[in-house]
Amino acid sequence: MFENKSYGTVLPLPANNETSYFDESWTEDDLKQIIRKMNLKVTPQRILILQTLHEGRVHITAQELYEKVQKINSDVGFATVYRFLKGMAESRVVTELRMGSMPTRYELTPKKHHDHMTCTDCGKIVEFQNKNIEDLQEKVARQYGFKLTHHVLELYGICTSCQMKK
């Protein structure tokens, strides 16, 4: 399974997974606003990291993001990338994705919540929304007296093209 592939190498995410789903473009002022909203000082590093995250592929690892940022400004340390990513996760600007034992992946928190379905052969990730499932989750929580804060739903299987390869 792709979960056993060595660390450091980029997962074979197909090109269509590398497009950002954020249609809107962000100006430097937008970026600064976002940083200020999390009560952090605006620094060139944070602007660059956030910008790169926004422009780049979704579901990126801290390491991948660090490498991308490095190519633009080699003065950015990976500690800063990890730190900022962690901060953004805390303030919900980004969402952490922990799939299996692989390094954590990040995506800018989308306006509308979605879950993920991953092909265990090629690593393709499909995003989906299903209100019925979300409603049922609430129902389960209610049955046990829980007040839900969040959830993790990941589907794993074989995608169409990988099925045909066999």
Next chain:
Amino acid sequence: MFENKSYGTVLPLPANNETSYFDESWTEDDLKQIIRKMNLKVTPQRILILQTLHEGRVHITAQELYEKVQKINSDVGFATVYRFLKGMAESRVVTELRMGSMPTRYELTPKKHHDHMTCTDCGKIVEFQNKNIEDLQEKVARQYGFKLTHHVLELYGICTSCQMKK
């Protein structure tokens, strides 16, 4: 079997939550059979590890299991515990539970699949089954041409008693 019942905790580990949900008791022969079925040699270490896992609390970490086993036979190394646990996970004898960034927890794979709802305050874990959700997952997979192999569904929230503490 474990419907409407909560088992184990992740964080505080109260003693009264250490009951196994496996009603059946396993004889040494049962243990040996299970090990042989995964095409592994029967060793005293593996018997002890499996037995301890069966008797102990569900949702246990490798480290916790190692410590329990140590008390009975200090000749068992933690590499063996990790290795055997990993092997059992591969042959589906145990199920891995990766919650957030905490160390992996293990449980003997139950006859009937269940998912987990965790209190983020006290760590209480509630196991639940919901056929509707499972069906909807299949439906989603079908929509995208995926052939599902497994899934991860974790609900997080505040349990009843933790809600009252506020």
Next chain:
DNA sequence: CTAGAAATGATAATCATTTTCAATTAGAAA
């Protein structure tokens, strides 16, 4: 401007998990 809190980044530390490898052992065959 300036002060001082916040941020940075090189480096070391953490920590769960995996690997290595020499010594031991299970268990099939003789």
Next chain:
DNA sequence: TTTCTAATTGAAAATGATTATCATTTCTAG
């Protein structure tokens, strides 16, 4: 039962992602 050998073991080292340290630099409120 004895032999043989591949599988297993455990101590220790390695790994890899992530986090902490801390001396230095940089924001930004005033």
